Amino acid sequence: MTNVRQINDEAQFLIEMANGNEKPLDYFYNKYSAKVYSTALSYTKNEQDAEEVLQDVFITLFDSASKFKNDASVSTWIYRITINKCLDFLRKKNSLKRKGIFSSLFSKESGEIIIEPVDFVHPGVKMENSEDAKLLFRVMDELTENQKTVFILTQIDGLPQQEVADIMKVSRKSVESLLQRAKATMRIKLEKFYPERGKK
Numbered sequence: 001m002t003n004v005r006q007i008n009d010e011a012q013f014l015i016e017m018a019n020g021n022e023k024p025l026d027y028f029y030n031k032y033s034a035k036v037y038s039t040a041l042s043y044t045k046n047e048q049d050a051e052e053v054l055q056d057v058f059i060t061l062f063d064s065a066s067k068f069k070n071d072a073s074v075s076t077w078i079y080r081i082t083i084n085k086c087l088d089f090l091r092k093k094n095s096l097k098r099k100g101i102f103s104s105l106f107s108k109e110s111g112e113i114i115i116e117p118v119d120f121v122h123p124g125v126k127m128e129n130s131e132d133a134k135l136l137f138r139v140m141d142e143l144t145e146n147q148k149t150v151f152i153l154t155q156i157d158g159l160p161q162q163e164v165a166d167i168m169k170v171s172r173k174s175v176e177s178l179l180q181r182a183k184a185t186m187r188i189k190l191e192k193f194y195p196e197r198g199k200k
Contacts, residue, residue, distance in 0.1 A: 010074040018066035025062050032075070033058070035157070036082050042122055042152045043086035045137055049093075053085050060085065072166055079167045083149055122156065139189035147182035150175055 013024035033054060040053035060081055068077055122137065140148060146168070153164045154175070161179075165172040 011068070011070060014065045014068045014074065017062055018068075022062070025058065028061060028074075028078070029058055032078050036078065038122075039079070039082050039152060039157055040086055042137075042156050043090060043148075045122075049089065053082070053089055056085050056089075057082050076163065076166050079153070083167070087145055087149075135190060135193055136186070139186050142189060143182050143185060147178050147185065150178040151182040151186075154179055 010028075013027060017024050036057050037050055037054045040050040040057075041047065044050050044053060057078070061078065064081075068074070072080075122133070140151060143151065149168060150164060153159045153167065154161060159167075161175045162172050165175045168175070
């Protein structure tokens with residue numbers, strides 16, 4: 001009963017936001033910001049970029065509250081917004097890189113350029129060897145968008161496959177297939193770094 005009531009309450013909160021009430025946004029931020037940030041960090045591999053995506057998600061949530069159609073849970077809808085924002089952010093960033101426009105970040109205090117780290121370890125990913133974690137995120141970038149999304153949501157965020165299917169608007173079977181292909185692709189890439197492991 002609690003879950004049903006919570007879903008109804010959240011849908012009602014969206015209606016209130018659609019009517020201009022900003023108060024429910026605090027509720028959504030307190031409940032979902034950590035999840036949104038974690039997902040954004042997996043995509044962007046940069047804390048400042050993840051913060052930017054986080055803000056964009058909740059601005060969009062408020063501005064688009066009237067567009068929510070009770071065809072899914074509010075949680076699922078927020079994840080959809082998050083994924084779209086992450087992918088849009090990366091496409092824009094990659095487009096600038098291709099054009100040779102590198103958006104260097106400057107420290108306001110020192111004026112020095114903040115170099116984006118080449119190697120990244122997600123604070124939520126528990127691996128004994130940090131080098132393995134760095135390689136994991138490096139090869140993850142070579143996956144297709146859908147494979148990457150499935151891998152992040154199931155393996156890093158720990159969401160059930162059916163929930164991921166609902167978020168992506170695909171079948172659970174498609175999620176299973178995308179995950180298998182993602183793991184197979186990453187295994188091949190990782191074996192190039194650790195050829196001795198592939199022989200075990």
